[in-house]
Amino acid sequence: MNDCTICQIKTPHHVCPVCQHELTSDPHSESLYPEVQTTFRKNSKKKIIFFIMISMLAISIFINFTVSTTVLWSLYVLGSVLYAIILINHTFLSDAHSGSKVLLQLCGLSLMLILFDINSGFYRWSINYVVPFFGIMAITVITFFLLRNPNDLKIYFKYYFFLLLINLVLVGLVNSSLYSTVQWPSAMFLFYSTFILGGIVFFSYRKMKVELKRFFHF
Structure with a gap:
């Protein structure tokens, strides 16, 4: 917003519509547009850890069922990954009781x-x-x-x-x-x-x- 010191008005124009004088900007005036959030909470580490664990689980299941299904060793990976998710998400990163x-x-x-x-x-x-x-x-x-x-x-x-x-x-x-x-x-x-x-x-x-x-x- 621009401020006209003569007419004591604020206008988005560069020239006052009343007295036709050039206007000066007021840094403390309200913006015409709402403030846009540009900073967000960083939780990339948590997402990376979960992505790695899910990827390990998916790769293990794929290899297990592709190579041989006589021994389901991928179930060990499944149990470990699910417990790791509980351990990290609920025990370490949670404010639960x-x-x-x-x-x-x-x-x-x-x-x-x-x-x-x-x-x-x-x-x-x-x-x-x-x-x-x-x-x-x-x-x-x-x-x-x-x-x-x-x-x-x-x-x-x-x-x-x-x-x-x-x-x-x-x-x-x-x-x-x-x-x-x-x-x-x-x-x-x-x-x-x-x-x-x-x-x-x-x-x-x-x-x-x-x-x-x-x-x-x-």
Whole structure:
């Protein structure tokens, strides 16, 4: 915009339409056009990492099914890439709650190793040992976070609840020889998780009672 000091008007013209004097530009005046965003958030590194991982996965599947399908070694690459995406996107680059990160790590690692076990002949080492001990580690880590932040009981409770669901699934695995052939790791997880949950309820019964009412809406 140009400013006419005589008529005290602003006009986009170089000559004042009233007094016909040449005008001077005002650097503080508003522009006729909206401001265009020229800078954007840089996330090229994240995109490059994901592109490399997806490319590795696609190339591995292509080579595996082109050369030979007797051994599906590309499933190892598939499990590793999917877990790496969870690890990078949700654990390292996300502002998600620590309990959510622990729970997703438990699910991601367990599913990846179960996939490896199935692809290598399904000797059930994933069901017998990996899932129970990963469950014990997850409960231990969440309990540590809860002891550091006791005021976050409401937040951590839902993650304990989901771990309890995993606990109930393991009850079925213990009683079914079709999936689990070694019972003591699952039994240890059942005892440990029940012991920890019982201790939390014992030491914070009133607060836990309130959170239960809020959680189940009664």
